[in-house]
Amino acid sequence: MGASLTEVGSKLAGLMFIWGTIQQLFPYSLRKRIESLWHRVENYFYPYVQITIEEFSNGKINEIYSQVSTYLGSKSVNKDAKFLKVEKSKNSKSFSVSLDEGEEITDEFQGAKLWWRSYMEKLEDNSTGRRPNNSLPMEKKSYTITFNRRHSELVTGKYLKHVMEEGKAIQFQNRKQKIYSNNCSEDWYWYGKGMWRDINFEHPATFDTLAMDPKKKGEIINDLIAFSKGKDYYSKVGKAWKRGYLLYGPPGTGKSTMIAAIANFLNYDIYDLELTSVKDNSGLKKLLMETTSKSIIVIEDIDCSIDLTGKRKKKKKKEKETTSEDQEEDSDSSAEKESENKETGKLTLSGLLNFIDGIWSACGQERIIIFTTNHKDKLDPALIRRGRMDMHIEMSYCRYEAFKVLAKNYLDLETHPLFQQIQGLLEEVNVSPCDVAEHLMLKNASGGPQICLDNLIQALKEAKKKANKDSKEAKGEAKQKSKKINKFSTKLISNFSSLQKLWK
Ligand SMILES: Nc1ncnc2c1ncn2[C@@H]1O[C@H](COP(=O)(O)OP(=O)(O)OP(=O)(O)O)[C@@H](O)[C@H]1O
Numbered sequence: 001m002g003a004s005l006t007e008v009g010s011k012l013a014g015l016m017f018i019w020g021t022i023q024q025l026f027p028y029s030l031r032k033r034i035e036s037l038w039h040r041v042e043n044y045f046y047p048y049v050q051i052t053i054e055e056f057s058n059g060k061i062n063e064i065y066s067q068v069s070t071y072l073g074s075k076s077v078n079k080d081a082k083f084l085k086v087e088k089s090k091n092s093k094s095f096s097v098s099l100d101e102g103e104e105i106t107d108e109f110q111g112a113k114l115w116w117r118s119y120m121e122k123l124e125d126n127s128t129g130r131r132p133n134n135s136l137p138m139e140k141k142s143y144t145i146t147f148n149r150r151h152s153e154l155v156t157g158k159y160l161k162h163v164m165e166e167g168k169a170i171q172f173q174n175r176k177q178k179i180y181s182n183n184c185s186e187d188w189y190w191y192g193k194g195m196w197r198d199i200n201f202e203h204p205a206t207f208d209t210l211a212m213d214p215k216k217k218g219e220i221i222n223d224l225i226a227f228s229k230g231k232d233y234y235s236k237v238g239k240a241w242k243r244g245y246l247l248y249g250p251p252g253t254g255k256s257t258m259i260a261a262i263a264n265f266l267n268y269d270i271y272d273l274e275l276t277s278v279k280d281n282s283g284l285k286k287l288l289m290e291t292t293s294k295s296i297i298v299i300e301d302i303d304c305s306i307d308l309t310g311k312r313k314k315k316k317k318k319e320k321e322t323t324s325e326d327q328e329e330d331s332d333s334s335a336e337k338e339s340e341n342k343e344t345g346k347l348t349l350s351g352l353l354n355f356i357d358g359i360w361s362a363c364g365q366e367r368i369i370i371f372t373t374n375h376k377d378k379l380d381p382a383l384i385r386r387g388r389m390d391m392h393i394e395m396s397y398c399r400y401e402a403f404k405v406l407a408k409n410y411l412d413l414e415t416h417p418l419f420q421q422i423q424g425l426l427e428e429v430n431v432s433p434c435d436v437a438e439h440l441m442l443k444n445a446s447g448g449p450q451i452c453l454d455n456l457i458q459a460l461k462e463a464k465k466k467a468n469k470d471s472k473e474a475k476g477e478a479k480q481k482s483k484k485i486n487k488f489s490t491k492l493i494s495n496f497s498s499l500q501k502l503w504k
Contacts, residue, residue: 252434
């Protein structure tokens with residue numbers, strides 16, 4: 001392509017000379033006719049269009065440039081390019097490849113052939129050899145794309161959009177994930193760093209290492225895939241592109257681990273929203289507005305972080321003042337509390353969910369919200385109904401399937417003669433995966449996997465003994481209670497009979 005374009009260029013230069021002469025010698029009407037003929041000749045000899053994409057546009061970074069650069073870098077690895085550059089920024093997980101100055105590659109899109117070329121021009125003042133303006137970079141970088149005129153619509157319509165989307169997706173995959181927290185001092189905000197503080201998120205949890213029933217795990221993975229690919233679906237049905245998950249279960253069953261696995265699976269950032277640090281609804285709104293797309297907003301221990309049992313307002317009407325305190329408590333409903341909180345601007349769970357619906361419906365970008373709790377029964381069912389929390393995921397005690405994942409993770413064991421005994425015990429005792437994992441840890445494994453498994457069996461047996469003892473004691477207590485009740489009711493009946501006799 002390079003050679004043929006040069007050849008065509010020299011032919012065009014000759015034609016340009018002839019055209020200049022014609023313009024001087026011929027009258028206007030004749031010139032117009034020759035001009036149209038000229039364009040046809042020009043298109044015949046050089047039917048190409050060139051688009052230039054510069055690094056800076058009007059003094060500002062041109063976003064398309066970096067996306068094109070990433071796209072071409074990814075294409076260049078399997079193509080004919082010989083001179084490549086490798087860079088790594090502090091915010092990316094690995095290095096990125098791009099075309100070196102003057103390098104060319106070809107690309108194809110829906111039957112159209114495209115020629116890309118990278119340029120770099122040094123920006124020096126010829127007399128001083130210095131940069132013309134200190135605030136500008138030393139060089140002017142750009143890419144050109146050349147294609148046949150008949151593909152103009154395809155290139156400006158679909159192809160460039162495709163290049164930008166692919167480039168953006170590669171950049172997204174290669175960026176370092178972050179975890180944000182709002183649990184920071186007020187000073188932080190006032191120093192202009194925003195309301196969230198972030199650090200790199202490097203949790204190793206994945207769905208492979210997460211110990212839970214494989215069927216349940218599969219369902220969650222499928223749900224996440226459907227969500228992340230659901231852009232068209234959500235816009236078609238007119239719903240905010242968001243998904244809510246409620247993770248519930250006893251401590252140490254892997255709720256936080258599951259969040260990390262989801263973030264790693266989707267390559268999303270995490271916003272760890274500490275509601276106790278949020279003053280009111282407007283503070284919450286600001287925080288939510290500062291979150292980015294492709295992120296997970298997490299509220300851990302939701303039952304502890306928000307006050308849904310705020311004191312009811314004293315009733316103003318006189319007749320109601322006569323009502324007893326107990327009656328007031330009974331008639332208390334969460335709807336009333338919500339409306340009271342609305343008036344005072346106080347933070348409410350329902351307010352939170354409404355903001356999320358409102359804000360995210362408007363922005364059309366994907367987000368996930370996860371609540372965790374150890375006590376699902378404490379939550380108001382209206383607040384976690386389907387549509388708000390789309391999937392309720394129970395993180396339960398460690399059974400055999402979950403144990404097998406832990407044994408593989410920690411001991412690299414897929415089978416062992418002791419597994420059968422462990423399976424039996426895990427059916428009878430409720431232990432968290434966290435407690436099981438503790439026995440399989442490296443520090444315990446110095447004597448080999450056999451020792452770890454023996455220790456685990458020992459611990460499970462003790463837990464079983466304790467559970468049996470506890471249940472016996474509980475049964476004993478219940479027996480005592482029912483004895484007392486029986487004694488009391490017999491006494492009551494006999495008293496009542498004596499009263500009846502007296503009355504007669
Ligand atoms: N299902 C699991 N799969 C793999 N590891 C687990 C699982 N559950 C617990 N663990 C291990 O136990 C540790 C504690 O688990 P995690 O913090 O995820 O539990 P949690 O349910 O969030 O607990 P809490 O309710 O106390 O916050 C984790 O670091 C992990 O190593």
